[in-house]
Amino acid sequence: MGKFGRLDAGVQKTVSGRAYAYCSSVTDLTDEHMPPSSWFIDPKPDNMLTVPACRGCNAAFGRDDDEFRLSLGALVGMDTPETIEFNRTKVMPGVIKNRRQTRQVLGSTRLLMRTASGASTFGEAALFRVDFGLFCRVGQRLARGLYRFETRTSLPADTPVEVGRVGDPAPYLERIFKGAKFREKGPAFAYWHVIVDDLPTHSVWLFDFYSWLFMIAITGGLIGNLPDET
Numbered sequence: 001m002g003k004f005g006r007l008d009a010g011v012q013k014t015v016s017g018r019a020y021a022y023c024s025s026v027t028d029l030t031d032e033h034m035p036p037s038s039w040f041i042d043p044k045p046d047n048m049l050t051v052p053a054c055r056g057c058n059a060a061f062g063r064d065d066d067e068f069r070l071s072l073g074a075l076v077g078m079d080t081p082e083t084i085e086f087n088r089t090k091v092m093p094g095v096i097k098n099r100r101q102t103r104q105v106l107g108s109t110r111l112l113m114r115t116a117s118g119a120s121t122f123g124e125a126a127l128f129r130v131d132f133g134l135f136c137r138v139g140q141r142l143a144r145g146l147y148r149f150e151t152r153t154s155l156p157a158d159t160p161v162e163v164g165r166v167g168d169p170a171p172y173l174e175r176i177f178k179g180a181k182f183r184e185k186g187p188a189f190a191y192w193h194v195i196v197d198d199l200p201t202h203s204v205w206l207f208d209f210y211s212w213l214f215m216i217a218i219t220g221g222l223i224g225n226l227p228d229e230t
Contacts, residue, residue, distance in 0.1 A: 021051045021052060021053055021144055021145045021148040021154055022053055022054075022057045022141070022144065022145075027054070028054050028055045028056070029052055029053075029054060030052075030053060030054070030055050030058055031050035031051070031052060031053070032050060032051055032052075032053040032057075032058045032061070032145065033048050033049065033050055034049045034050060034051050034142070034145040034146060034149060035142060035189055036061075036065045036069075038065060038066075038069055038090060039065075039068075039069055039072065039090070039188060039189065039209070040090075040185070040186060040188045040189070041082060041085045041086050041089060041090065041186075041187070041188060042089070044186070045185040045186040045188075048185070049146070049149055049183075049185065050149075051145045051146075051148045051149050052148075053145075061141065064134060064137055064138060064141075066094060067131075067134055068134060068135075068138050069090060069091060069094065070091060070094060070095065071131070071134065072086075072091075072209060072210075072213065073086060073087045073090070073091030075209075075212065075213050076209065076210045076212040076213060077212070079212075080187075080210070080211075082187040082188070082210060083210050083212070086188070086210065135163065135165065135215070136163045138215075139161075139163030139164075139207070139215050139216075139217045140161045140163055140217065142191075142205070142207055142215075142217065143161050143163070143203075143205050143217035143219055144161065146191060146193065146205065147195075147203060147205075147219065150181070150193065150195070151195070151200070155201055155219060156201060159201045159219055159220055160219070160220065160221055161217060161218070161219050162217065162218040162219075162221075163215065163216070163217050163218075164215070164216050164217075165213075165214070165215055165216075166206065166214040166215065166216050167214075169206060169208070169214045172206055172216065173192070173206070176194065176204055176206075177192040177193075177194065177204075177206055180192045180193060180194045181193055181194075187210060187211070188209065188210055189207070189208065189209060189210075190207075190208040191205060191206060191207045191208065192205070192206045193205045193206070196220075199220060201219060201220040202219060202220035202221070203218070203219045203220065204216070204217070204218050204219075205217040205218075205219075
């Protein structure tokens with residue numbers, strides 16, 4: 001399964017019947033796309049998901065959005081028409097526009113080489129491992145935001161959120177997410193989630209980016225129930 005990271009939970013505030021997903025601000029409400037629209041290729045899906053957030057939080061997420069988009073481009077590669085289009089239209093313009101940030105993002109990754117032994121048809125491929133702090137921040141934010149979208153309430157401030165990367169989603173789909181609620185937003189993003197009825201802050205989320213990168217997030221301390229990956 002690999003290591004998990006925990007980030008400090010945000011504080012939520014209800015204003016005029018709407019609960020902020022991230023902070024205690026009571027002014028300057030806006031809708032944040034969940035996940036960010038810049039991670040989607042055109043044409044974007046109808047009815048993009050949004051959650052309420054103050055403009056300050058929304059703007060503060062911009063750097064993580066940009067850095068994760070660059071890392072996501074390296075992770076998903078260019079093996080399908082969708083990932084080719086994503087790298088061409090969403091990643092490369094950012095690389096050209098901000099070379100300094102690109103060097104910082106790629107400099108914080110670990111470049112690995114894999115060679116399929118005895119299978120020359122696969123050859124070599126570059127694998128990027130995203131900076132773990134960035135990975136945790138993105139996963140925690142997705143879990144909090146989508147929890148807010150699905151339940152119309154925000155997670156309490158003291159609710160822990162664990163984040164990890166999944167190599168093979170099959171054991172999770174079979175053991176945890178079988179029959180779970182599922183939403184798909186085009187080829188770019190999909191997610192499954194389970195919320196425990198009698199423990200509403202306990203939930204498990206599986207995020208799918210371009211059917212290549214899978215991320216799991218657990219709220220409320222359910223980590224002991226996850227299957228082992230070998």
